[in-house]
Amino acid sequence: MRRSRLNGVLWGILGVLAAVAVWEGYKAIGPAEGVVVGDIVILPRTTDIAMPHTWDVLARLFEPVTRAAGADVLWWAVLQAAAFSLGIAALGWLLGVISGLALALLMQRWVTAESAVLPWVVLSQTVPLIAIAPLVRRWGSEIEIGSFQWENWMSVAVIASYLAFFPVAVSALRGLKSPPAADIDLFRAYAAGWWTTLLRLRLPSSVPYLLPALRLAAANAVVGTVVAEVSIGLGGGIGRMIIEFAATASGDPAKTYAPILGAVLIGLVSAGLVALIGMGLKRFRRAEVTA
Amino acid sequence: MTDPRPAVRIASVDKIFRGRKGAEVHALSDVSLDVAPGEFVSLIGPSGCGKSTLMRLVADLDQLTAGEIEVFGKTPEQARKDQDYGIAFQQAGLLPWRTVRANIELPLEIHGVDARGRAARSDELLELIGLADFADHHPDQLSGGMKQRVAIARALAERPRLLLMDEPFGALDEITREHMQNELVALCKETGAAVIFVTHSIPEAVFLSDRVVVMSPRPGRIKDIVTLDFSARDEELREDSTFYDGVTAVRMLLHDGAADGARGVENR
Numbered sequence: 356m357r358r359s360r361l362n363g364v365l366w367g368i369l370g371v372l373a374a375v376a377v378w379e380g381y382k383a384i385g386p387a388e389g390v391v392v393g394d395i396v397i398l399p400r401t402t403d404i405a406m407p408h409t410w411d412v413l414a415r416l417f418e419p420v421t422r423a424a425g426a427d428v429l430w431w432a433v434l435q436a437a438a439f440s441l442g443i444a445a446l447g448w449l450l451g452v453i454s455g456l457a458l459a460l461l462m463q464r465w466v467t468a469e470s471a472v473l474p475w476v477v478l479s480q481t482v483p484l485i486a487i488a489p490l491v492r493r494w495g496s497e498i499e500i501g502s503f504q505w506e507n508w509m510s511v512a513v514i515a516s517y518l519a520f521f522p523v524a525v526s527a528l529r530g531l532k533s534p535p536a537a538d539i540d541l542f543r544a545y546a547a548g549w550w551t552t553l554l555r556l557r558l559p560s561s562v563p564y565l566l567p568a569l570r571l572a573a574a575n576a577v578v579g580t581v582v583a584e585v586s587i588g589l590g591g592g593i594g595r596m597i598i599e600f601a602a603t604a605s606g607d608p609a610k611t612y613a614p615i616l617g618a619v620l621i622g623l624v625s626a627g628l629v630a631l632i633g634m635g636l637k638r639f640r641r642a643e644v645t646a
Numbered sequence: 647m648t649d650p651r652p653a654v655r656i657a658s659v660d661k662i663f664r665g666r667k668g669a670e671v672h673a674l675s676d677v678s679l680d681v682a683p684g685e686f687v688s689l690i691g692p693s694g695c696g697k698s699t700l701m702r703l704v705a706d707l708d709q710l711t712a713g714e715i716e717v718f719g720k721t722p723e724q725a726r727k728d729q730d731y732g733i734a735f736q737q738a739g740l741l742p743w744r745t746v747r748a749n750i751e752l753p754l755e756i757h758g759v760d761a762r763g764r765a766a767r768s769d770e771l772l773e774l775i776g777l778a779d780f781a782d783h784h785p786d787q788l789s790g791g792m793k794q795r796v797a798i799a800r801a802l803a804e805r806p807r808l809l810l811m812d813e814p815f816g817a818l819d820e821i822t823r824e825h826m827q828n829e830l831v832a833l834c835k836e837t838g839a840a841v842i843f844v845t846h847s848i849p850e851a852v853f854l855s856d857r858v859v860v861m862s863p864r865p866g867r868i869k870d871i872v873t874l875d876f877s878a879r880d881e882e883l884r885e886d887s888t889f890y891d892g893v894t895a896v897r898m899l900l901h902d903g904a905a906d907g908a909r910g911v912e913n914r
Contacts (some may be wrong), residue, residue, distance in 0.1 A: 423647065537735045540707050545756050546727045559743050641742045641786055 358488040377408050382406050394455060415582055415609035416616075429613050433596070437617040438511060440580050440592035444507055447515025448576040452569065454516065455523025462524075463531040463557070466550065473528075475594070480521050484579065488514055488586035507589045514587075515579035519572040526568035530561020562639035573625040593617045651719050653808050653840035654681040654704055659713035661699055661866075672865035673699045677713070679859060681867065683807065686834060686841045688851035688858045690755070690896065696866025697844045698812050704842060705733055705810050717808065729757065731808040732801030732839075736816045738793035740785040741802075747772065747781040750799045757804070769797040774833065791822040795829070802837060809834075809841045816846065827853055829881045848900070853879060853893040860899040870899050 380400045390398035399405050407415075416430040427435075458476065462469040491513050495505035510533075535557050542552045584594025596614040605612045633640075655688055660675040674696040681687050689697035702708045703715055706722035717725035725731060732753075740749045741764075750771050751764040772778040774794040794814055801809060815823045827850060834841060845851050851858045855874060860900070862869045874892050876883055883889050 475811055511668075535737070535739070537737050537739045538741075540702075540735070541733065541739055542705060542756075544726060544731075546755050547756050550895065551756055555752070556741070559741070562743075636843045639743045641784055 370594060377555035378406065378409055382408070395571025403405050404608045407612070409414055411609045415607075416613055424474075429610065433593075433613045433617040434620075436591065436593045436596045436614065438622050439459045440577075440584065440594065440617075441621045443512050443592065444576040444580040444621065444625065445585075445628075447512040448519050448573055449573050450512065450516035451521075451576060452523050455520035455568075456527050456570070458520070458524040458633065459527035460553075462479075462528050467573055469528070476521065476524050479517070483517070484582050485586050487517065491517075493586050507587055509581055510587050511583040511589050511592075515576040517556055518579035519576035522568040522575065523565070524570040525559055526564045530564030531557045533564065534560045537591075545607055559639045562636050566629075566633045566636070566640070570626060570629045573629050574622065577618070577625055593621065651683075652680040652879075653683045653685070653718060654679075654842065655714075655716040656680070656704070657714045657716075658699070659700070659703065659709070659715060660711045661696065661703060662711045671776050673756065674703075675865035675867045677866070677868055679871075681808075681842060683840055683842050684735075684838050685856055686843065686856045687702075688844055688845055688847065688855040689861060690792075690858055691861030691866075691900065692863055693864040694866070695861040697861050699866065700861075701810050701812055701842055701844050705731065714838045718829065729753070729804050730806060730808050732804065732806040733810045734794075734797045734801045734812070734814045736813040738785070738790075738797040740793055740796055741786050745782050745784055746777060746788070749796055750803055752800060753803050768799075768801060771802060774802075775799045775829070778821045788851060790818050790824075791826060794818060794826060798830070798833070802833070802839075805837070807839050809839050809843075811841065812844045813846065814843075823847075823850070828881070830854065837895075848893050848896050849884075849889075852889060852896060853883065858892075858896050872896050872899065 381398070384397060385401040387401055389396045389400040389407045403411075407487075416433070418429055419426040420429050448640075458472060462472055488510070492507065492510045495510045495513070498505040510527070531553075538556055538560075542556055548557070554639055580592065581594040581597070584592045585598055589595065593614050596617070597611075598608075600611050652824040656677060656679040657676055658759065659677045660672075663671040663673055665671065677696075677700060679687070691697050691702060703710050704717060715722050718730050720728070721732070740746075744752065747768050750768045751759075752768055754764045754767060754810065768781070769778075772781050775798065777792060777795060777799075780788065780792065785796070788796070794817075798811075798814065801811075806910065815826050818826060831854065841854075843851070843854060852872075852874060858872045858874065860869045860872065861867065872895050876886075877890065
């Protein structure tokens with residue numbers, strides 16, 4: 356057990372090293388103008404502007420963001436932006452999970468609801484994010500209840516949840532329907548109502564289906580947050596930072612990669628959090644292990 | 647036997663399944679049967695003879711098309727709501743995330759028995775099925791026979807006066823199966839519950855039952871009933887000639903042939 360975990364860590368490190376090796380290897384032997392077939396560049400240029408050395412990218416993290424006096428060190432700025440985006444992504448994830456579960460329950464409870472709602476659920480994911488971002492922002496700005504005012508970060512969270520709810524809705528529906536007919540009969544024989552059957556049979560049975568969906572939803576929420584920050588124009592997060600730093604790419608190429616590392620960090624943290632949920636629900640995964 | 651009312655009364659029951667495209671399957675036709683309190687009745691017959699359907703009608707898991715069923719003088723629906731019967735299926739159907747004890751306690755939990763009452767009852771039942779040492783194990787750590795024992799304990803949890811069993815030993819190997827049959831005989835003696843037992847196995851039906859109801863398919867109906875009156879149901883009975891007479895009688899009925907000669911067999 357312990358040995359295999361250690362192996363996992365080693366393989367993880369090896370994977371990162373391999374990626375670095377490919378990057379530096381290509382940079383060393385690739386042509387400066389990139390590999391061009393006809394007029395199309397199929398592999399990037401290898402100049403320091405297009406592909407800074409990996410160690411330069413790392414070193415850049417420990418320099419100030421700008422030359423202005425009192426500027427934060429870069430890694431700290433990235434970390435703050437990452438925390439900001441992670442917070443919004445987490446909220447989006449939560450909203451997505453709740454609405455996904457609610458939709459799945461609705462579809463499980465009423466067959467008509469399934470045939471009415473499921474096509475829309477699938478269709479919703481074909482609408483490009485860039486198209487809905489301005490809509491959400493405009494609708495949000497109409498909302499004004501008392502002292503409550505819609506803010507841009509709320510729009511970002513809503514868009515993140517829009518991407519996150521889909522895997523949850525689909526997998527939860529499968530999970531809720533997963534108990535075998537004999538188990539359903541058994542609960543009917545106990546004169547158990549829909550609610551009891553849900554709590555004691557359907558929800559526990561759906562855990563093995565739900566965990567991968569929660570993981571997917573987390574990844575979707577992170578991507579949704581970063582992209583929505585860009586299209587809504589919300590500052591303070593990783594999304595805007597990527598755009599801002601890209602503008603300075605020609606003068607400071609290593610800096611461009613810092614927020615991308617920040618995005619990776621968000622992904623790792625959210626995957627880790629979902630894994631914690633999975634450990635908490637371990638006993639409901641017994642069937643998964645043995646069957 | 648103080649209650650003169652039958653445990654189950656089935657009167658002229660018809661069951662027709664209607665398929666989506668108007669196709670009809672006549673699962674049961676004019677079936678009548680009374681089961682006395684404490685009586686062990688097996689339903690046997692080829693696939694499609696409606697034996698499981700008949701049990702499901704008694705359990706109120708399906709609705710009958712015509713006729714009448716009473717369970718302890720009530721409608722099956724009322725009997726189900728009053729938890730008048732315990733039920734076990736071919737697949738043990740234990741919930742994998744619950745321990746053996748928690749599985750046995752499931753019906754008690756659903757019906758609001760407090761923790762102390764549940765623990766007391768599950769202790770009794772674990773003792774009864776000989777799995778006290780496995781109380782905290784999960785189903786995936788048990789053999790097929792052990793799982794089925796747990797399922798039977800769960801069916802007995804609320805001390806029902808009627809047990810409905812749908813091929814509960816069908817998935818077990820022959821040796822485990824005979825062992826389980828012996829245990830079931832002991833359990834029934836102890837609890838005094840009436841049993842409706844659906845099976846494919848002729849020796850199993852004969853060994854366990856006071857009466858074996860032989861059914862025939864398309865449409866499902868009762869062909870004949872073999873009454874068995876063994877003085878004791880133990881390992882010796884399995885080698886006894888009266889047992890073989892019973893097996894032969896049931897087999898004859900199932901294979902059409904000389905059904906007439908076996909009518910109303912009494913094995914003493």
